[in-house]
Amino acid sequence: SAVISQKPSRDICQRGTSLTIQCQVDSQVTMMFWYRQQPGQSLTLIATANQGSEATYESGFVIDKFPISRPNLTFSTLTVSNMSPEDSSIYLCSVVGTSENTGELFFGEGSRLTVL
Amino acid sequence: AQSVAQPEDQVNVAEGNPLTVKCTYSVSGNPYLFWYVQYPNRGLQFLLKYITGDNLVKGSYGFEAEFNKSQTSFHLKKPSALVSDSALYFCAVRRGPGNNRKLIWGLGTSLAVNP
Numbered sequence: 001s002a003v004i005s006q007k008p009s010r011d012i013c014q015r016g017t018s019l020t021i022q023c024q025v026d027s028q029v030t031m032m033f034w035y036r037q038q039p040g041q042s043l044t045l046i047a048t049a050n051q052g053s054e055a056t057y058e059s060g061f062v063i064d065k066f067p068i069s070r071p072n073l074t075f076s077t078l079t080v081s082n083m084s085p086e087d088s089s090i091y092l093c094s095v096v097g098t099s100e101n102t103g104e105l106f107f108g109e110g111s112r113l114t115v116l
Numbered sequence: 117a118q119s120v121a122q123p124e125d126q127v128n129v130a131e132g133n134p135l136t137v138k139c140t141y142s143v144s145g146n147p148y149l150f151w152y153v154q155y156p157n158r159g160l161q162f163l164l165k166y167i168t169g170d171n172l173v174k175g176s177y178g179f180e181a182e183f184n185k186s187q188t189s190f191h192l193k194k195p196s197a198l199v200s201d202s203a204l205y206f207c208a209v210r211r212g213p214g215n216n217r218k219l220i221w222g223l224g225t226s227l228a229v230n231p
Contacts, residue, residue, distance in 0.1 A: 001162070042206065042221045043160075058218075092159055103210060104150055105219065107159040 002027050002095050006108035013115050018081045021111045023093030028073035033105065034066070035092040043092065049076045083115045118143045120209050122222035129197045130230050137192040137225045139207030147209050149190040150219065151181055154204040163205075166190060177201070197229045 003026040013019050023032065034046040046066055047055040055068040069077045080087050093108040119142045129135045141147055151163040164175025166183040174180045181192045192205060207222040 004159075006159075042223045045218055094160075097162070103148060103219070104162050104165050105152075105160075106162060107152075109159040112157075 001097060002029065002106045004093055004095060004106060004108035006093050006111050008111055009109060010112040011114070013083050013113060015084055015115060017083055018079055019083065019113060020077050020079045021091055021093070023076045023078070023108055025074045025095055029095040030073070031096055032070065032076045033094045034068065034076075034078045035094060035107075037090040037092060037110070039088070046078070046091075080113065083113075085115045088113060088115045118209065118211060118220045120207050120220050120222040122205075122207055122225045124225050125223075126226045126228065128228045128230060131199050132196050135194050135197040135201070135227065135229070137205050137207075137227060139190045139192065139222060141188050141190065141207075141209045141220075143209050143211050143220070145211050147211065149181075149183060150208040150210075151175065151179070151190075151192050152206045152208065153177075154206065154224075156203070160206065163192070197227075199229045199231050202227055202229045 005024045007022045032049045035043045036046055037043050045058050046061045047057045047068055049055045049068050049070040051070045051073050065081050067079045090110040090112050092110045094105040097104045097106055121140045123138055127137055149166040152160040153163050154160045163179050164173050164181055166173050171183045179194050181190055183190050204224045204226050206224045208219040210219050
């Protein structure tokens, strides 16, 4: 299994500001995924980040709001731009396990954002 | 359309009793099924998966799950619950192999194990 570190673990942000979340993996991985978990809800995939190409966004998520970088095979960032209280969520970084064909995911500890 | 249902928002069991957390799914083709656990203020941890083979799969922390194709279910079980098992449990499904096929997530079931 991969060890995934996320920073920050939590933050309180003001409306209209932006925050960048970092995700560091202890091994090289092809695909990294960013999820959002709103209070009391399940996980929603925001985008898939591949090294060397643009991220692929899911329906309802756009690059202007959630820009993603993937500069190498062990690191990615997700920025939440122009935040509003509706962006208060846990943001989770994940990677596919060693057996990419079966596709179990491993997750970071999450970044809990509160927007005032 | 593919979907996952966890019919119980919350499950309460007494410590030492068996526990079951239910999951049913709808997916075309052969499903890949997963269970994850989320402890308070933590990320998700992978518990177990069913891909093929024996319908009863064993995972971490003494958990197991039984794949039932006719009932399209993948219920999570443990013979003897611990207070430390109290957490949020998510079932997820994907349609077959290929790492570009998204997981479909259930809404989660909160398990409370009472001492």
